[in-house]
Structure formats: structure tokens, C-alpha cells
Amino acid sequence: MSNEDFEIFLVATPGLEQPLASEARELGWQPVVQPGGVAIRGGWPDVWRANLWLRGATRVLARVGSFRAMHLAQLDKRSRKFPWAEVLRKDVAVRVEATCKASRIYHAKAATQRIERAIQEELGATIAPDAQVVVKVRIEDDLVTISLDTTGESLHKRGHKEAVAKAPMRETMAAMFLREMGYDGSQAVLDPMCGSGTFPIEAAEMAAGMAPGRSRSFAFETLASFRPRIWQDLCAESPNRPPAARFYGSDRDAGAIRMSVANAMRAGVAEAISFECRQIADLQPPDCDPGLVILNPPYGTRIGNKGPLYGLHAAMGEVFRERFKGWKIGIITSEAGLAKATGLKFLPAGPIVAHGGLKIRLWQTAPLG
Structure with missing residues (x-):
């Protein structure tokens, strides 16, 4: 993957993709509306900025790489060659979520296990069901897309609202x-x-x-790509x-x-x-x-x-x-x-x-x- 420029997917509440796109445009990105959200391009500082500043996104996914796989043995081999150390830390636990659609690999659980084993054996990270760092794998038309959930807890949780009435508006x-x-x-x-x-x-x-996002923490703070000094500068811009x-x-x-x-x-x-x-x-x-x-x-x-x-x-x-x-x-x-x-x-x-x-x-x- 290129550290400089990759696709970043902003997950929207279904039906609110358009206002999220207009918000992203105002913040200087060139958004493309897709089903379920908005895609922009950028590097890691864009990921951090999107989490900090976007009011309408539910979460921010960094699409860090993709490769083709026609069967599980190929998925196993290619996921072992993936540069996990560029994005994940071996001292931070990870969980993997996979989905399969219109692909020769159709068994999501088997796909999840292969990728978990690759991360465990090639990087040395622990796999845990409650890990905050989530690797999302989508296999569609035999293309394996690997994304990282950089947000953690949903972005509607701003971090400064404790009291909630019944039937709240997010x-x-x-x-x-x-x-x-x-x-x-x-x-x-x-x-x-x-x-x-x-x-x-x-x-x-x-x-x-x-x-x-000024009052909360994010999953990206535990990734290998995180740079605390750049993040502090971004936070100071409010x-x-x-x-x-x-x-x-x-x-x-x-x-x-x-x-x-x-x-x-x-x-x-x-x-x-x-x-x-x-x-x-x-x-x-x-x-x-x-x-x-x-x-x-x-x-x-x-x-x-x-x-x-x-x-x-x-x-x-x-x-x-x-x-x-x-x-x-x-x-x-x-x-x-x-x-x-x-x-x-x-x-x-x-x-x-x-x-x-x-x-x-x-x-x-x-x-x-």
C-alpha cells in the first residue's frame, strides 16, 4: 500500500450520505458517494482529521490494500505476504471480520480464520474477540479488500455526553x-x-x-501508522x-x-x-x-x-x-x-x-x- 494515498471510506447513516459528502467537500476532500457512505482519498493524516472533524460519519475505514484470491489456499498465501507491520502493531490485539459476496471464496468464517492465522504467525499479534482494532475484509468478485476500522466506538459517541433521554437522536x-x-x-x-x-x-x-471528536480517543491511536506529534498539531487547530x-x-x-x-x-x-x-x-x-x-x-x-x-x-x-x-x-x-x-x-x-x-x-x- 501507499502511505501517501489510499481510499478512505466514511460510513454514513443510511439515507444521510449526501449531507456527509457535502461536509467532506467543505473540509477539502473530493467525496464520491457510494452505497452506505462516502469515499475520499488521502493518507493517514486525512484519516485522523476525518475522525476528529466529521460530524456526520459513523466511522472511518482506511482501505489499506487489496489482492485477488480465487480459493482459500491463495487467500492464505497472499494474506501472509501482506505488509501487516506497516499498519498493525504486534503488541496490540486485533480481531478480523470478513464478508463474502459473489466470490469463489464463499465461506466467511474460513476466510476469517485464514487471515487471523496470517496476522498471528507473520506479525505476532494476538487475536482477541473484544479487540478494539478491527481488520475488515470484504471479498467481492474474488477481490479481497482489507480495511482497518480507525474509529473504535461509533463517532456519534462524542465523549462528552453522559446523560441520554429515552429515544435519543444520535x-x-x-x-x-x-x-x-x-x-x-x-x-x-x-x-x-x-x-x-x-x-x-x-x-x-x-x-x-x-x-x-475533541473529547474522545480513537482506534487509530494504537496502529503502527500513528504519529502522535502530527495528531497533536491537528487537535490544536480547533x-x-x-x-x-x-x-x-x-x-x-x-x-x-x-x-x-x-x-x-x-x-x-x-x-x-x-x-x-x-x-x-x-x-x-x-x-x-x-x-x-x-x-x-x-x-x-x-x-x-x-x-x-x-x-x-x-x-x-x-x-x-x-x-x-x-x-x-x-x-x-x-x-x-x-x-x-x-x-x-x-x-x-x-x-x-x-x-x-x-x-x-x-x-x-x-x-x-
Whole structure:
């Protein structure tokens, strides 16, 4: 493999590949949308930067090499010749995950065992089922592609959010839904059902230019290719400017508000966000220029049953129409009927997004007249 330039695959939440591609483009890469994510090219510093800075990626895979193999003996021979020492350390445990598709090698477990043995015997590394370093092997059309999961724990785990409400919105998804609404860091953002505060916290971090991965560690720190000094320089690039806008979260549940405040403090954005306990019926627009209202209300399949939710959505729509002139409204739901119950005029619905076994989408309005 070339250390300078290889394919890097940014795994996306299915349905959110396009906003992730636009985020990658803004960070200076030339993204190509592929099923399940976005491919870019670069070297190891690009891998580290992608983990540190991308808000919409779930994980970052470094595609470190490929070769053809028609049968297991060939897979065994070629995987023993692979330059494992360039990317893996022999003192760090590894696990291997293999998949086979449309190939003469069709037995994924046998393929996994061959590659594990090659790593064990040629490099001297331990194979462990709970290892943080994962070698992902895809055998498709007899081409063996070897990737390293450079992330470790999923990137939606930013490292500064401990308290989570029920039915939470993942940070990666929240950031991409904000992007889909045209959020650029300059607008006020309000979530009137804020749960553990994900939308206002993500919006405030984006406005402050904070790196989403600043509070956590990554699997790439235990690879042979890791250079701590370059990584420290990359981490020092986070500008952390004071946000130009303010952010707002409210919820009828006092416990959710306490959680949101604690999460915002850990994230370092508490001063930019106002949280308060209030019902949707009592919602008033904050004293600022119109911005974005974005919320992830209950949708029946998630909490309780649907009956009362139609009334809730109708009341919500009325509050927005009467009090939020000039604001754009974004509602994330799995039920088109609930979105329509608001009586708001929506733009064409966003793509279907996979979320915990549900299919959700963003319904957004133009600025309300």
C-alpha cells in the first residue's frame, strides 16, 4: 500500500450520505458517494482529521490494500505476504471480520480464520474477540479488500455526553439534519422537545467551530501508522470561537432539562444555550432574528400509541404558524400522517433514514409567512 494515498471510506447513516459528502467537500476532500457512505482519498493524516472533524460519519475505514484470491489456499498465501507491520502493531490485539459476496471464496468464517492465522504467525499479534482494532475484509468478485476500522466506538459517541433521554437522536444524525435545513452556524436554533439536548448542543458546537471528536480517543491511536506529534498539531487547530447565534431547548420534562444542561456543560457550550422546562402550548419565539426550529417528536412506534399524537402535532403546528413567522420548521418523524397533522406546508420530504429499526425522514418548511 501507499502511505501517501489510499481510499478512505466514511460510513454514513443510511439515507444521510449526501449531507456527509457535502461536509467532506467543505473540509477539502473530493467525496464520491457510494452505497452506505462516502469515499475520499488521502493518507493517514486525512484519516485522523476525518475522525476528529466529521460530524456526520459513523466511522472511518482506511482501505489499506487489496489482492485477488480465487480459493482459500491463495487467500492464505497472499494474506501472509501482506505488509501487516506497516499498519498493525504486534503488541496490540486485533480481531478480523470478513464478508463474502459473489466470490469463489464463499465461506466467511474460513476466510476469517485464514487471515487471523496470517496476522498471528507473520506479525505476532494476538487475536482477541473484544479487540478494539478491527481488520475488515470484504471479498467481492474474488477481490479481497482489507480495511482497518480507525474509529473504535461509533463517532456519534462524542465523549462528552453522559446523560441520554429515552429515544435519543444520535449526534451524527442531528448534525446532518441541521445541515439538510441549511444550518451554517449563524442562525438561532430552537428544539422545543429537546430531550437530552442533542440538537442545540450540536448546533452550538458547529457555530463555535469545535471539533466533534475533541473529547474522545480513537482506534487509530494504537496502529503502527500513528504519529502522535502530527495528531497533536491537528487537535490544536480547533478554533473554538464564541458562537454568533444563541441556541434554545425546552421540554416539558424537568429531568430532561437537567440532563441537557449537564451535557451542554460537559461539551463546553452551556453559555450559548438557554434550556427551560415548558410545554409546547406555552412556547414563545426567543428574542432574536428568526432561525430554525428542529424537533424529533414522539412518533407512536417509539413511545406509547399514536392516537393522542395527532392532537399534539395539530396543536404544535398551530403554535408554529401563529407565533413563529419567518422561522423554518423541521420535524423528524417516521409517520407522514403526523407531519401532515401539523397543517404546515412542507417542502418535499427528505430521504428515508434508518434509525433504530425505523424509517424516519425530515419534513421541513420554507420560512413561515
